[in-house]
Amino acid sequence: MCSSCPAHGESQTPCPAYPSSCSDEQWALLEPLLPAPGNTAGKGGRGEKHPRRLVLDAIFYLVRGGIAWRALPTDFPPPTTVYDIFCRWTKAGVWQRIADALRDRIRVRAGRSRTxxxxxxxxxxxxxxxxxxxxxxxxxxxxxxxxxxxxxxxxxxxxxxxxxxxxxxxxxxxxxxxxxxxxxxxxxxxxxxxxxxxxxxxxxxxxxxxxxxxxxxxxxxxxxxxxxxxxxxxxxxxxxxxxxxxxxxxxxxRPDHHEAMIYIATIMTMSRRLTRA
The missing domain is CATH 3.30.420.10 (Ribonuclease H-like superfamily/Ribonuclease H)
Structure with missing residues (x-):
């Protein structure tokens, strides 16, 4: 646990560290690829209650460990909240877009064309x-x-x-x-x-x-x-x-949720690969 983590919110906010959790380098790579919060345009809507890094860590924890949604540890946001965000991002095609962006970077780093x-x-x-x-x-x-x-x-x-x-x-x-x-x-x-x-x-x-x-x-x-x-x-x-x-x-x-799990697994693999050095 960390006593103060800007990515996870205010001081004293618990920052769980599991083998599946994003490193600082991974989070710096993935954060810009996530969709903008719903109320950033000033058109109403509630702000996001839970830090995004904590939500992403919860999803990574579930995919890596193979547990049920309601079995998420209590130091993550509520399971229903994490599941709702997972569904919303799946419907918006977020996981596929992130995987595409990471793949393009790996290909360019290897001296290949993006496409x-x-x-x-x-x-x-x-x-x-x-x-x-x-x-x-x-x-x-x-x-x-x-x-x-x-x-x-x-x-x-x-x-x-x-x-x-x-x-x-x-x-x-x-x-x-x-x-x-x-x-x-x-x-x-x-x-x-x-x-x-x-x-x-x-x-x-x-x-x-x-x-x-x-x-x-x-x-x-x-x-x-x-x-x-x-x-x-x-x-x-x-x-x-x-x-x-x-x-x-x-x-x-739903089959599209299983497709999302596959994209998330590849996102975890590629983000580690890109930040390993």
Missing amino acids: PTAAIIDSQSVRAADTVPAASRGWDNGKKVGGRKRHIATDTMGLLLAVVVTAASTQDRDGAHPLLARLRERFSTITLTWADAGYTGRLVRWAQHVLNLAVTIVKRTDPGFVVLPRRWVIERTLAWISKHRRCVRDYET
Whole structure:
């Protein structure tokens, strides 16, 4: 705890320090990317009661630890307040915008263009908790998993570009349709995408004719463990996401909330990466 922290409010305001909490460098990076408070334009509305850094730390704590909203420690703002802010920022697309800004900075730091020209796609089925309604869950017979499936696209550095969450019963090639459409809508510079053999067939032709996007299939040829070209990058990204326990299983009532959890997990990873030095 700190006795005085400008980012967390007045003197003597508790400043919880958990492994998931923002460092000062992370907060300096993330604070300008958050939306402006609702009443800064002088048009009425209540001021924000709780410091934003404390709210963000609470959300990071939940995503990293995989706990329920109402199980947040008492030194954070009330769980209902944190959840309401999470929902409001999810609806406004805040998490995606922050992830985009951090990804652009990492790419520029690595000497690359801000806008990628190639992508990699893959999917991962995760078990669903009892909080996930039956209408948005399914059974993945190949992986023997009942729940939801997240379809993600990354650049060649493994940085998240887009995510779509469907029922686990959705075939990879069917889930890739909205994923590739979203990818084309957001990144006109991408002309090439790599995928595994599960995407072979009509998806390749559809992407080429409708989206003008080439999908190259990277097939497994040797038995046993083999590091496959390009595909290992996105598999590493899925491993990064799964380090955050809220993403190991799907607890979200709404698919867009699970998408937000994935963006938050990548925000935590990228912000640490940018401030590590």
